[in-house]
Amino acid sequence: xxxxxxxxxxxxxxxxxxVFTDSSEQPVVALAGNPNTGKSTVFNALTGLKQHTxxxxxxTVLRAEGVFLHRGRSFKLIDLPGTYSLLAHSVEEQVARxxxxxxxxxxxxVVVDSTxxxxxxxxxxxVIEITDxxxxxxxxxxxxxxxxxxxxxxxxxxxxxxxxxxxSALMGEGLDLLKESIxxxxxxxxxxxxxxxxxxxxxxxxxxxLNKKISFYLPEYLNLRWFSLRLLDGDMTIIEAxxxxxxxEFNNTTRRVSSYKYRESVN
Amino acid sequence: xxKEVKLTELLPGEKGIxxxxxxxxxxxxxxxxxxxxxxxxxxxxxRSMFGDPxxxxxxxxxxxxxREEADEILVIKIDEGD
Ligand SMILES: Nc1nc2c(ncn2[C@@H]2O[C@H](COP(=O)(O)OP(=O)(O)OP(=O)(O)O)[C@@H](O)[C@H]2O)c(=O)[nH]1
Ligand SMILES: [Mg+2]
Numbered sequence: 001x002x003x004x005x006x007x008x009x010x011x012x013x014x015x016x017x018x019v020f021t022d023s024s025e026q027p028v029v030a031l032a033g034n035p036n037t038g039k040s041t042v043f044n045a046l047t048g049l050k051q052h053t054x055x056x057x058x059x060t061v062l063r064a065e066g067v068f069l070h071r072g073r074s075f076k077l078i079d080l081p082g083t084y085s086l087l088a089h090s091v092e093e094q095v096a097r098x099x100x101x102x103x104x105x106x107x108x109x110v111v112v113d114s115t116x117x118x119x120x121x122x123x124x125x126x127v128i129e130i131t132d133x134x135x136x137x138x139x140x141x142x143x144x145x146x147x148x149x150x151x152x153x154x155x156x157x158x159x160x161x162x163x164x165x166x167x168s169a170l171m172g173e174g175l176d177l178l179k180e181s182i183x184x185x186x187x188x189x190x191x192x193x194x195x196x197x198x199x200x201x202x203x204x205x206x207x208x209x210l211n212k213k214i215s216f217y218l219p220e221y222l223n224l225r226w227f228s229l230r231l232l233d234g235d236m237t238i239i240e241a242x243x244x245x246x247x248x249e250f251n252n253t254t255r256r257v258s259s260y261k262y263r264e265s266v267n
Numbered sequence: 268x269x270k271e272v273k274l275t276e277l278l279p280g281e282k283g284i285x286x287x288x289x290x291x292x293x294x295x296x297x298x299x300x301x302x303x304x305x306x307x308x309x310x311x312x313x314r315s316m317f318g319d320p321x322x323x324x325x326x327x328x329x330x331x332x333x334r335e336e337a338d339e340i341l342v343i344k345i346d347e348g349d
Contacts, residue, residue: 087296
């Protein structure tokens with residue numbers, strides 16, 4: 001993906017989520033994570049007073065967005081609802097999934113609770129199945145130390161194939177390294193190699209078949225494999241989500257074309 | 268091998284090991300995403316007034332499940348003193 005990531009109408013799909021960046025160069029960063037892992041604490045520590053809250057468009061789910069600066073660059077940070085999964089079992093999960101999937105943040109930070117990694121890694125695996133622009137923020141490291149939990153950070157990062165940054169957001173520890181990692185991932189200065197989850201032969205073969213059938217309908221910037229897997233799940237919400245997304249993209253394109261024609265005719 | 272019981276048969280304070288989910292598809296996946304995977308230790312925390320929902324402690328979090336959901340989770344009861 002890299003430098004081409006920003007193109008392909010992603011600005012329009014971000015505006016659908018009411019994310020308005022200052023300029024097309026302002027990277028968008030999403031904060032995901034299980035409930036109660038310190039997402040809002042990380043969010044507040046990074047953005048300070050430069051934030052405001054509201055609802056997700058059309059949903060009664062609270063959302064916060066803010067801005068932080070690093071190395072003279074401004075980043076837009078979006079706090080996603082806390083979820084255990086991205087499989088749209090609830091409206092919160094749907095919001096988080098649709099944002100990562102369709103607004104395609106330049107980086108997604110998954111905030112995890114270092115004191116119960118096993119539970120938290122489920123969501124990490126789901127996120128890296130959608131996007132390779134991921135930073136794992138191992139938060140509550142002070143709690144983990146207190147409980148004598150040792151984490152092989154390098155080993156974890158190697159296995160997941162994405163950067164893993166230890167933090168104690170409440171104490172302000174590790175936030176500079178976190179910002180640096182977000183910077184590198186969001187600007188495409190560092191590439192990741194997310195762990196690929198392989199399923200049973202039957203599933204993999206069916207996914208291949210489905211890929212061939214649906215690739216024509218999906219814009220290439222959307223993750224074909226991931227969509228096929230969701231269709232196999234029998235997840236009807238994804239069909240609704242994708243058709244809405246395509247409709248918005250289509251309207252946006254026709255609007256651009258017609259305003260272009262209009263300009264042509266008045267000149 | 269010990270007998271499987273429904274999670275709803277455990278009393279507050281009792282523990283079991285998740286052995287089997289009788290749901291399929293997305294409903295099964297939801298329980299797995301909440302941590303109810305084979306081998307996980309689950310403890311009954313408390314039941315609300317009418318026995319529904321019930322709070323369970325599993326993989327470091329408290330998760331509330333409705334009776335219909337917990338009925339689909341089969342566990343091997345852990346006897347204290349084992
Ligand atoms: N000890 C410790 N506590 C933390 C840390 N980060 C957050 N907390 C605390 O953890 C609790 C939850 O933090 P939040 O930031 O609200 O978590 P959240 O992920 O936004 O929670 P939801 O939005 O409800 O999903 C709060 O009491 C925080 O003060 C940390 O690094 N160390
Ligand atoms: Mg929060």
